[in-house]
Amino acid sequence: MIAGLSIEALRTYVGVDEFVTRRGDGHVQLQLSTWPEVEAYLSRSRGIVVPIGSTEQHGPTGLIGTDAICAEVIARGVGQESDALVAPTINVGMAQHHMAFPGTMTLRPSTMVAVIRDNVLCLAEHGFQRFLFVNGHGGNVATIGAAFAEIYNELRARLGEAAPAVRCRQMNWWDVDGVRGYSREAFGIAEGSHATPSEVALTQWAYPDEIKRAVLEPPIAPSGSFYDARHYRSRFPDGRIGSNPGLATPEHGQRLYDIAVAGLSQAYRNFLAED
Numbered sequence: 273m274i275a276g277l278s279i280e281a282l283r284t285y286v287g288v289d290e291f292v293t294r295r296g297d298g299h300v301q302l303q304l305s306t307w308p309e310v311e312a313y314l315s316r317s318r319g320i321v322v323p324i325g326s327t328e329q330h331g332p333t334g335l336i337g338t339d340a341i342c343a344e345v346i347a348r349g350v351g352q353e354s355d356a357l358v359a360p361t362i363n364v365g366m367a368q369h370h371m372a373f374p375g376t377m378t379l380r381p382s383t384m385v386a387v388i389r390d391n392v393l394c395l396a397e398h399g400f401q402r403f404l405f406v407n408g409h410g411g412n413v414a415t416i417g418a419a420f421a422e423i424y425n426e427l428r429a430r431l432g433e434a435a436p437a438v439r440c441r442q443m444n445w446w447d448v449d450g451v452r453g454y455s456r457e458a459f460g461i462a463e464g465s466h467a468t469p470s471e472v473a474l475t476q477w478a479y480p481d482e483i484k485r486a487v488l489e490p491p492i493a494p495s496g497s498f499y500d501a502r503h504y505r506s507r508f509p510d511g512r513i514g515s516n517p518g519l520a521t522p523e524h525g526q527r528l529y530d531i532a533v534a535g536l537s538q539a540y541r542n543f544l545a546e547d
Contacts, residue, residue, distance in 0.1 A: 301358050323361040331512040338475050342474045364411075371501040448473075477529060
């Protein structure tokens with residue numbers, strides 16, 4: 273607080289009352305907000321969008337930050353469409369199976385549960401109650417679900433009936449209605465399951481100056497399963513699984529962004545309106 277200013281005067285000084293009315297675009301990032309702006313937001317909404325991804329290899333042409341980038345840009349789009357505050361991206365996820373490729377980073381499942389738990393409970397202490405996690409990495413799904421269970425259990429055990437009505441929901445951007453259909457239409461069987469042209473296209477649209485090209489042999493990578501990081505690399509030596517990211521274009525990425533943002537924005541509004 274500026275010395276000598278009351279809360280009411282401070283709100284006027286920093287333009288918070290204007291902030292409440294002028295942010296019709298909803299493009300509000302928590303890290304680019306001041307605490308009075310967040311306080312003003314909480315006076316009209318208890319919801320927040322949390323992008324979560326991974327830092328891992330995505331084949332010879334996919335950015336290592338692909339999963340976090342996809343989650344982040346789509347979450348910001350949901351913020352714009354839904355007048356939602358967007359939390360900082362959780363960039364490192366559960367990616368131990370990619371650790372045979374340089375640049376990959378991973379959290380242990382227990383660490384990731386603790387990170388999610390701490391993020392949610394800090395924000396819940398300030399009054400947030402509805403947390404929509406926009407997920408960009410399939411390897412995160414089980415651990416995010418476990419983290420939600422830990423949060424609910426802790427709140428019940430520690431606070432009982434006095435616990436805040438915290439609800440957490442996870443949505444994978446690629447599962448949004450229309451996304452898979454468009455991916456099949458655009459890429460067919462070459463979509464694959466890792467280092468896909470869909471996710472690479474989305475990063476190309478978001479970062480057009482960072483588009484990478486390489487000769488991919490075979491054009492469509494082999495498919496299959498794996499056990500651990502060494503087995504993964506021995507079976508899929510360039511990192512791709514069943515995909516041909518060489519088909520990706522920024523135009524594909526923009527279309528995927530539009531579909532995902534529209535679907536997730538509606539899901540977010542429905543989430544806030546639940547009983």
